Ligand SMILES: CSC[C@H]1O[C@@H](n2cnc3c(O)ncnc32)[C@H](O)[C@@H]1O
C-alpha cells in the first residue's frame with residue numbers, strides 16, 4: 053500500500069529538519085520531498101505541527117519484566133537479581149511471559165519505539181507471539197544462564213527459537229543467542245553457545261562489564277577481565293555481538309571491542325538506578341564503536357521510554373565529563389535510532405531516508421514544551437517527553453494514529469498484566 057505523510061517536520065540523517073513529505077510504498081520509505089504526480093497514496097496522514105523521527109530502537113531490554121516494575125527498587129545489581137528478581141522470575145509461567153511482553157508492546161508503541169532487542173525466557177515463543185500481535189520489530193534471544201542445571205537445554209531452546217522465528221513476520225523478527233553474562237556462563241559453556249550460534253549463523257546478545265563486582269569477581273576466579281577470557285571462548289568470532297552495558301572498560305577491553313566490531317547497548321537509566329557506574333560513551337563514540345541505547349528491563353529503569361534514555365545519554369555524559377559537548381543532542385538521538393539499527397544488525401532502519409524501512413514515529417509539537425520552535429531536535433531531546441508521541445508506523449503498518457491504537461487492546465492488556473503480576477508478587 054502507498055501512504056503519504058504530508059507537511060511534516062522531518063529529522064533527516066544530517067540533523068536538518070525541513071517541513072516536507074514522506075512517501076511510503078509497502079514497507080519502505082519511497083522518497084522524501086516533492087510528491088510526484090504519479091504517486092497516488094491510498095492513505096494520507098496530515099503531519100502539520102508534527103515532528104517525524106525514525107522509530108526508536110531499544111537495543112537492550114527484557115520485555116516481560118514489565119510485570120516486576122516497582123517490585124524491587126533501590127538495590128545494587130547482584131543483590132537485586134539474587135534476592136528479588138530471580139526468585140520472582142522462577143514463579144512466572146508462559147502466560148506471564150506473554151502478558152508481560154504485551155504490556156511492554158503497549159508501552160513501546162505509546163512511547164514511539166519501533167524495534168527492540170530482548171533477552172528473556174523461558175517461553176520466548178510467547179514474546180515472539182506478542183511482537184507479532186503488536187506489529188513491532190523484535191530481535192529476540194533466549195536468555196541462557198549456563199550455571200543452571202538445564203543450561204544445555206536452554207541452548208537448544210535458543211536454537212529452536214532461531215529456527216522457528218528468525219526472519220518470521222515478513223522479516224520483522226530476528227533471533228540472536230542470549231548467553232546472560234560472563235558471571236553466569238563459564239568458559240566451557242560459552243564455547244558451546246558460540247558453536248551453536250555459529251552453526252546457525254546467529255548473532256550474540258550478552259551483558260558485559262556491567263559492574264565493578266563483575267570485573268573483580270572475574271579477576272578473582274579467572275585471573276582475567278571478562279572481555280579477555282570471553283574472547284578466548286570464540287564467542288565474538290561469529291556473525292556479530294551486541295554487548296549490553298560495557299560500563300567498566302580499560303584499554304584492553306577497547307581493543308577487543310574494536311577487533312571484533314562488538315556493538316554496545318548503553319543503558320544510562322538502568323546504570324544509574326542500579327548504581328553500576330557511568331559507561332565511557334564519549335570515548336566509545338570517538339573510537340567508532342557502534343553505541344546504541346537501551347532501557348534494560350522495567351525493574352531497573354523503570355520504564356521503556358526511549359526518549360528518556362536519549363535525554364539521559366545527552367545529560368549524564370555532560371556532567372560526568374564536565375563537557376557540554378560530551379554527547380550532543382543530535383548524537384544522543386542518533387544513538388536511540390540509527391546507531392540502534394546498526395547495533396541490532398538491521399542496517400535499513402533508523403534513518404528517514406529513501407530505501408529505509410518505513411519505521412516512523414510522529415510527535416505532536418503543539419503545547420508549551422514545543423514552543424517556541426527554535427530547534428526541533430533540541431526540543432525533542434531536552435524539552436519534550438514521550439507523551440507527545442501520537443503516531444507510530446512499523447514496516448509500513450500504522451500501529452497508532454493520533455493516539456488511537458490499531459493493534460493493541462489497552463484495557464485488556466492492563467487488566468491481564470495486573471492479574472499476572474499479582475500472582476507473582478503477592
Ligand atoms: C536469563 S534471561 C535475562 C535475565 O537478565 C536479567 N536481568 C535484567 N536486567 C539485568 C541487568 O541489568 N543485568 C543482568 N541481568 C539482568 C533478567 O532478570 C533475566 O533473569
Ligand SMILES: [Zn+2]
Pocket residue numbers: 112113114259296348349
Ligand atoms: Zn539487561
